[in-house]
Amino acid sequence: xxxxxxxxxxxxxxxxxxxxxxxxxxxxxxxxxxxxxxxxxxxxxxxxxxxxxxxxxxxxxxxxxxxxxxxxxxxxxxxxxxxxxxxxxxxxxxxxxxxxxxxxxxxxxxxxxxxxxxxxxxxxxxxxxxxxxxxxxxxxxxxxxxxxxxxxxxxxxxxxxxxxxxxxxxxxxxxxxxxxxxxxxxxxxx
Amino acid sequence: xxxxxxxxxxxxxxxxxxxxxxxxxxxxxxxxxxxxxxxxxxxxxxxxxxxxxxxxxxxxxxxxxxxxxxxxxxxxxxxxxxxxxxxxxxxxxxxxxxxxxxxxxxxxxxxxxxxxxxxxxxxxxxxxxxxxxxxxxxxxxxxxxxxxxxxxxxxxxxxxxxxxxxxxxxxxxxxxxxxxxxxxxxxxxxxxxxxxxxxxxxxx
Numbered sequence: 001x002x003x004x005x006x007x008x009x010x011x012x013x014x015x016x017x018x019x020x021x022x023x024x025x026x027x028x029x030x031x032x033x034x035x036x037x038x039x040x041x042x043x044x045x046x047x048x049x050x051x052x053x054x055x056x057x058x059x060x061x062x063x064x065x066x067x068x069x070x071x072x073x074x075x076x077x078x079x080x081x082x083x084x085x086x087x088x089x090x091x092x093x094x095x096x097x098x099x100x101x102x103x104x105x106x107x108x109x110x111x112x113x114x115x116x117x118x119x120x121x122x123x124x125x126x127x128x129x130x131x132x133x134x135x136x137x138x139x140x141x142x143x144x145x146x147x148x149x150x151x152x153x154x155x156x157x158x159x160x161x162x163x164x165x166x167x168x169x170x171x172x173x174x175x176x177x178x179x180x181x182x183x184x185x186x187x188x189x190x
Numbered sequence: 191x192x193x194x195x196x197x198x199x200x201x202x203x204x205x206x207x208x209x210x211x212x213x214x215x216x217x218x219x220x221x222x223x224x225x226x227x228x229x230x231x232x233x234x235x236x237x238x239x240x241x242x243x244x245x246x247x248x249x250x251x252x253x254x255x256x257x258x259x260x261x262x263x264x265x266x267x268x269x270x271x272x273x274x275x276x277x278x279x280x281x282x283x284x285x286x287x288x289x290x291x292x293x294x295x296x297x298x299x300x301x302x303x304x305x306x307x308x309x310x311x312x313x314x315x316x317x318x319x320x321x322x323x324x325x326x327x328x329x330x331x332x333x334x335x336x337x338x339x340x341x342x343x344x345x346x347x348x349x350x351x352x353x354x355x356x357x358x359x360x361x362x363x364x365x366x367x368x369x370x371x372x373x374x375x376x377x378x379x380x381x382x383x384x385x386x387x388x389x390x391x392x393x394x
Contacts, residue, residue, distance in 0.1 A: 073223075073283070074223075074263040074264065075263070077265055077283070077284040077285075079282070079283075096265065096284055096285065097265065097284040097285040097301055097302055099282050099284075099301060114285065114302060114331065116282075116300075116301060116302070116330045116331070116348075118330075138302070138331060138349065139349075140329075140330050140331055140348045140349050142330070142348060156331075156349055156365075157349070158347070158348050158349040158363075172347070172348075172349045172350060172363060172364050172365055173363070173364075
């Protein structure tokens with residue numbers, strides 16, 4: 001759990017929201033004040049708490065995890081279901097209206113506000129995302145879709161079919177609009 | 191009020207929890223953010239419809255205390271004057287704004303849905319909110335704006351913007367919303383079945 005949290009922080013150090021002059025402990029402090037980072041840390045804790053096997057202490061840890069999850073949901077509006085498996089370097093950019101239930105997300109994923117990743121009635125599994133996916137604001141990824149690696153999902157798009165590697169998709173429903181995903185968002189990897 | 195609440199929570203229980211155990215069906219069903227918002231709205235609406243001079247104000251005070259944490263914490267805003275039919279389900283939370291229009295029975299609202307009135311022009315005072323029929327499913331991020339009438343049995347796909355009237359028994363999607371299917375299978379309503387090219391061309 002701590003390696004994952006460290007990788008999340010390291011990814012945010014590289015790219016998001018810090019100036020060059022902030023060094024040392026100030027970077028950790030500034031990033032911990034962001035609601036997106038707090039939600040990611042709470043998700044890592046909830047995910048770890050799911051696997052704790054000790055009988056009584058495990059129950060207490062799970063209750064604490066549940067309460068933290070509810071607090072983040074109410075304060076930040078970010079609801080990351082612990083069922084999801086999320087890789088390293090997970091960055092949530094803003095807050096509010098984020099709902100995340102995915103089968104598997106790879107490394108270096110970036111989420112913006114208003115993103116819904118979920119399953120629907122009749123889909124076999126929740127979405128599967130590859131590495132280095134940038135999900136723009138307001139994007140909705142629904143159903144049993146498989147999204148490849150190095151993909152940029154533009155803002156306000158609706159992804160309901162599979163997306164190959166190395167492309168940019170946009171629109172409702174999402175269509176591939178570019179076969180090069182050399183967008184600056186994908187450079188910052190852990 | 192209690193019959194309407196029973197219809198709301200009962201519909202939510204049937205649709206989402208019919209396989210689950212007792213605790214989920216009776217306790218967790220009423221405790222998630224959407225259900226709490228609906229309960230508070232029904233309470234406020236009942237007090238508003240009561241129209242007895244002293245008691246209505248008292249109920250309005252209690253309702254305001256309950257409404258503030260729902261609006262701030264959950265991001266769900268339902269005004270008291272909205273007329274919403276039985277069986278209303280709010281699925282997730284955040285980003286939901288419903289204005290004082292009319293909504294029919296058995297409506298399902300997902301996160302990020304805005305049902306808003308547009309002021310027609312700057313000098314005309316009254317905004318005209320949408321009218322929504324029965325059995326309508328509003329997908330995540332759907333926005334229904336203006337003086338729009340949505341008929342019965344309509345599925346509004348995720349992330350669409352509905353600006354014109356919609357006939358009955360269709361599925362609409364896109365910005366601006368176009369008819370993509372003459373089925374409206376609301377149980378699987380997420381994105382749309384295969385688009386029918388002729389309909390898209392005919393409606394564009």
